[in-house]
Amino acid sequence: MSGSDPETLEPIDLAAEYVLGTLDAAEAEAARDRIAASPGFAAEVRAWEDRLMPLTVLVAPVPPPEALWARVQASCALDSPAPANENRQGWWRGTAIASLALAAGLAAFIALRPAPAPVFAVLAPIGSTAPVLVAFGGPHGGIVVRPSGAIHIATDRDLELWALAAGALRPEPLGVLPPAGREILPVAAGTQLLVSLEPKGGSPTGQPTGPVVYGGTLQRTNE
Amino acid sequence: MPAYAAPPTDAELIARCAARDRAAFRLLYSQWSARLHGVAMRIVRDPSLAADATHDAFVQVWQQAARFDPSRGEASSWLMSLARYRALDMVRRRGREVLGHEPVEEEADQGPDPLGALLALTDGGALHRCLETLSEERRRLVVLAFVEGYSHSQLAAKLAVPIGTVKSWIRRSLTGLKECLAS
Numbered sequence: 001m002s003g004s005d006p007e008t009l010e011p012i013d014l015a016a017e018y019v020l021g022t023l024d025a026a027e028a029e030a031a032r033d034r035i036a037a038s039p040g041f042a043a044e045v046r047a048w049e050d051r052l053m054p055l056t057v058l059v060a061p062v063p064p065p066e067a068l069w070a071r072v073q074a075s076c077a078l079d080s081p082a083p084a085n086e087n088r089q090g091w092w093r094g095t096a097i098a099s100l101a102l103a104a105g106l107a108a109f110i111a112l113r114p115a116p117a118p119v120f121a122v123l124a125p126i127g128s129t130a131p132v133l134v135a136f137g138g139p140h141g142g143i144v145v146r147p148s149g150a151i152h153i154a155t156d157r158d159l160e161l162w163a164l165a166a167g168a169l170r171p172e173p174l175g176v177l178p179p180a181g182r183e184i185l186p187v188a189a190g191t192q193l194l195v196s197l198e199p200k201g202g203s204p205t206g207q208p209t210g211p212v213v214y215g216g217t218l219q220r221t222n223e
Numbered sequence: 224m225p226a227y228a229a230p231p232t233d234a235e236l237i238a239r240c241a242a243r244d245r246a247a248f249r250l251l252y253s254q255w256s257a258r259l260h261g262v263a264m265r266i267v268r269d270p271s272l273a274a275d276a277t278h279d280a281f282v283q284v285w286q287q288a289a290r291f292d293p294s295r296g297e298a299s300s301w302l303m304s305l306a307r308y309r310a311l312d313m314v315r316r317r318g319r320e321v322l323g324h325e326p327v328e329e330e331a332d333q334g335p336d337p338l339g340a341l342l343a344l345t346d347g348g349a350l351h352r353c354l355e356t357l358s359e360e361r362r363r364l365v366v367l368a369f370v371e372g373y374s375h376s377q378l379a380a381k382l383a384v385p386i387g388t389v390k391s392w393i394r395r396s397l398t399g400l401k402e403c404l405a406s
Binding site for chain 2: 012013016017019020021022024025028043046047049050051052053054055056058059060061062063064065068069071072075076078151
């Protein structure tokens with residue numbers, strides 16, 4: 001597309017070679033400049049990305065280090081306070097239902113150790129190394145449950161914690177989960193901890209009225 | 224139990240990122256970080272550099288999500304590209320030789336049909352068919368360049384042909400692929 005190489009008769013397709021990855025540093029820089037300057041060229045690059053990207057299935061996925069998510073969050077300034085309500089209710093509902101599908105297999109474990117070592121738990125969706133909630137032994141023998149990062153919800157909603165005992169049909173309310181987390185009473189191993197999205201102040205009925213967004217079964221690890 | 228809604232698409236998640244939705248960003252990270260990291264790792268072949276590339280790619284996702292236009296290309300291509308370009312930049316700037324990456328065993332070349340995995344994909348099937356129209360040498364050249372991130376000189380050394388030949392083969396292969404995929 002842009003000039004030709006004296007060594008061949010074939011003109012170079014800058015967009016194609018940029019995507020293929022065979023340009024040197026200066027050529028790649030020139031390609032990036034053109035992407036910024038020319039919508040037509042940018043469209044060519046996108047087309048080549050779509051053509052060649054299926055080749056990435058030849059590469060096995062490799063989970064990044066656990067700490068990387070925190071680094072990404074810090075770089076994006078995601079540890080600052082969440083913005084005001086942006087009417088995410090619809091989004092949350094969709095996510096929540098998807099999360100419910102994951103809930104059956106949510107990786108949740110709790111390690112109970114003799115005092116003074118704290119108990120702790122990590123709850124993360126399947127396929128994720130990023131914990132959504134963490135729980136650890138509180139100062140009064142209970143378990144503190146809190147988000148491990150920024151979880152934001154519409155300002156007219158609250159997250160509420162529930163405990164569903166093994167074999168029970170109805171969960172017991174454990175109260176609203178504030179952004180900073182809270183301490184709950186110890187619950188038995190085998191109990192499912194659930195988090196639902198509720199109206200401000202918590203469920204008015206004593207049972208979850210909104211979607212269950214996170215959950216997992218507490219397991220006691222062998223000492 | 225309520226009926227399950229379809230999970231959000233990647234394009235929807237990227238749009239939510241553009242609207243500064245951190246939950247969407249987190250979900251996107253959980254679903255894509257291992258694939259992006261794998262691709263970066265394959266090119267830079269260094270865990271620390273690969274982590275940098277993956278980090279930079281996701282920062283770009285967050286910062287440039289508004290620029291993503293789903294009508295112009297696949298979300299998956301956009302995401303994977305961010306990690307690939309970062310990784311390629313790193314090896315270009317630092318120089319593969321400095322990193323002591325040669326000789327390298329390219330895993331994509333192993334097995335009777337290393338491209339067989341492409342058949343499982345909707346788009347991959349077409350790419351597989353079109354790669355099959357290239358000679359084995361040129362097909363290998365394209366895969367090595369794309370997957371391993373080899374430069375012209377590395378490809379020339381790998382295939383024991385002059386650099387000019389590598390450039391010529393790549394150009395003709397890309398032209399052939401473009402025509403084949405359009406048909």
